[in-house]
Amino acid sequence: MAGRTSQPGRSVTSRVLTILDAFDINYPRLSLTEISRRSGLPLTTAHRLVNELVAWRGLQRCEDGAYEVGIRLWEVGLLGPLHVRLRETALPFLQSLYEATRENVHLAVRDGEDALYVEKLSGHRSVPITSRIGGRLPLHATGVGKALLAHETPDFLRDYLARPLPRPTCYTIVEPGRLRADLERVVRRGYAVTREEMTLGTCSVAAPILDDDGRPVAAVGAVVHTVRVEPAKLAPPIRLAAEAIAARLRDGSRS
Amino acid sequence: MAGRTSQPGRSVTSRVLTILDAFDINYPRLSLTEISRRSGLPLTTAHRLVNELVAWRGLQRCEDGAYEVGIRLWEVGLLGPLHVRLRETALPFLQSLYEATRENVHLAVRDGEDALYVEKLSGHRSVPITSRIGGRLPLHATGVGKALLAHETPDFLRDYLARPLPRPTCYTIVEPGRLRADLERVVRRGYAVTREEMTLGTCSVAAPILDDDGRPVAAVGAVVHTVRVEPAKLAPPIRLAAEAIAARLRDGSRS
Numbered sequence: 455m456a457g458r459t460s461q462p463g464r465s466v467t468s469r470v471l472t473i474l475d476a477f478d479i480n481y482p483r484l485s486l487t488e489i490s491r492r493s494g495l496p497l498t499t500a501h502r503l504v505n506e507l508v509a510w511r512g513l514q515r516c517e518d519g520a521y522e523v524g525i526r527l528w529e530v531g532l533l534g535p536l537h538v539r540l541r542e543t544a545l546p547f548l549q550s551l552y553e554a555t556r557e558n559v560h561l562a563v564r565d566g567e568d569a570l571y572v573e574k575l576s577g578h579r580s581v582p583i584t585s586r587i588g589g590r591l592p593l594h595a596t597g598v599g600k601a602l603l604a605h606e607t608p609d610f611l612r613d614y615l616a617r618p619l620p621r622p623t624c625y626t627i628v629e630p631g632r633l634r635a636d637l638e639r640v641v642r643r644g645y646a647v648t649r650e651e652m653t654l655g656t657c658s659v660a661a662p663i664l665d666d667d668g669r670p671v672a673a674v675g676a677v678v679h680t681v682r683v684e685p686a687k688l689a690p691p692i693r694l695a696a697e698a699i700a701a702r703l704r705d706g707s708r709s
Numbered sequence: 710m711a712g713r714t715s716q717p718g719r720s721v722t723s724r725v726l727t728i729l730d731a732f733d734i735n736y737p738r739l740s741l742t743e744i745s746r747r748s749g750l751p752l753t754t755a756h757r758l759v760n761e762l763v764a765w766r767g768l769q770r771c772e773d774g775a776y777e778v779g780i781r782l783w784e785v786g787l788l789g790p791l792h793v794r795l796r797e798t799a800l801p802f803l804q805s806l807y808e809a810t811r812e813n814v815h816l817a818v819r820d821g822e823d824a825l826y827v828e829k830l831s832g833h834r835s836v837p838i839t840s841r842i843g844g845r846l847p848l849h850a851t852g853v854g855k856a857l858l859a860h861e862t863p864d865f866l867r868d869y870l871a872r873p874l875p876r877p878t879c880y881t882i883v884e885p886g887r888l889r890a891d892l893e894r895v896v897r898r899g900y901a902v903t904r905e906e907m908t909l910g911t912c913s914v915a916a917p918i919l920d921d922d923g924r925p926v927a928a929v930g931a932v933v934h935t936v937r938v939e940p941a942k943l944a945p946p947i948r949l950a951a952e953a954i955a956a957r958l959r960d961g962s963r964s
Contacts, residue, residue, distance in 0.1 A: 466721035467761040474785050482788045506722040514789075523789035525820060530729050531786025532843035533737045534769075534778035542841070549832040553808060565780060575830075577804040586797070588787035 469495055473503055483520045540672060541573050543702050547695045548575055554691050558583055558677040562598035569599035581656055581679045594619055594633055595626045595651045597658030601673035604640035605662050625650045645689045655680055659688040661696035666704060724750055728758055738775045795927060796828050798957050802950045803830055809946050813838055813932040817853035824854035836911055836934045849874055849888055850881045850906045852913030856928035859895035860917050880905045900944045910935055914943040916951035921959060
């Protein structure tokens with residue numbers, strides 16, 4: 455087998471997963487040549503593995519010959535606890551929050567050093583923003599991210615602040631001292647606020663969903679036009695939603 | 710390798726995919742022994758492949774030692790067109806429909822002989838139902854399913870009606886003649902209705918999302934308490950939402 459000969463250290467499993475890794479939100483459709491190039495696999499190996507993935511419906515072939523992620527991968531992915539447990543539990547509360555605000559409503563978790571978006575509700579009147587379900591944004595630049603970061607352990611926070619932090623706008627707070635003070639305010643107030651720290655023209659308000667031990671399991675937030683809403687006014691309904699979801703998750707984990 | 714010796718005809722890729730197939734909505738958490746049994750793979754093979762999947766974060770190990778679907782599979786699955794193209798385009802319209810009705814709002818596609826649910830919005834006041842995102846229900850017993858089935862080709866319909874059809878309730882229409890008449894009514898009226906055909910106590914109204922050639926690409930519908938709502942009253946907003954989504958999808962595919 456060409457793949458095995460050229461890369462003896464890689465297992466077949468890792469090659470299959472490398473093919474899946476070739477796809478991302480900027481490259482959701484790839485030709486076979488692109489898959490080979492992005493995965494670093496020889497064309498013949500890529501071709502064989504892609505065909506097996508297509509047969510399983512993990513990938514699908516478009517009319518123009520390009521490949522995209524197929525129904526089976528989508529189905530299997532939705533069996534995970536982020537969707538089944540967290541999203542399903544939170545949805546009615548997110549829906550109420552959306553109805554009360556008509557703004558973009560987010561549910562996110564921390565994954566590594568990112569805020570990972572698990573749900574996003576938005577309507578025609580919500581301000582257009584870059585977040586998307588399955589997408590990642592920096593913790594320190596987003597409302598949900600700050601709500602999560604503020605409740606992390608001192609060790610985690612120290613490591614997070616020790617590295618150079620991305621600065622999506624000129625308002626993003628990246629100085630360790632200022633960011634620490636901001637996060638302490640989040641804990642004190644019970645909610646996080648960002649003002650044009652991720653995107654110019656929008657601000658956000660978010661509250662953490664804490665477990666029995668006070669660990670942040672997720673955060674819920676809203677993103678609004680800077681000029682349209684006073685962030686503090688959004689804090690009460692968002693905190694209520696976060697607390698209701700936390701209570702429901704605790705009930706679920708006990709049953 | 711144990712797996713190869715015992716099952717010489719199966720490729721490593723197919724074995725990895727068999728492990729993923731071991732998980733479903735009734736079995737979202739599996740022990741290694743269960744994975745081995747459900748996939749038909751020897752324990753040693755299953756163990757090795759599961760470890761590779763865990764390293765990639767396609768599976769994750771819980772505190773009790775069981776495995777569940779991990780973040781990477783969820784992330785990759787969301788890159789497919791069902792989510793990125795269809796769900797994202799439809800969401801604002803589904804959201805408006807939810808606000809207008811406060812009922813369970815569904816977006817579904819046909820996959821094989823099933824209605825496959827791509828989105829479900831529901832609030833505290835919506836009637837509890839069995840549908841879920843990524844879930845499947847019979848085409849002929851659901852509103853979205855009938856809306857899709859009614860616009861299928863004569864050949865597809867003939868094959869569909871030729872097999873024995875599941876009957877979730879005593880009201881499910883399974884006789885080919887009656888079902889055909891019902892589907893013709895769907896086309897004539899522009900919307901489908903079910904009355905306790907999937908679940909006792911609920912009925913549904915749905916409309917198809919058609920492409921330029923009149924092919925059904927998806928359907929949008931609502932599920933309500935039988936006693937609370939006259940289905941016909943829901944038809945106008947549902948048809949409007951379906952037509953708006955269809956127009957937006959056509960714009961998207963032209964750009």
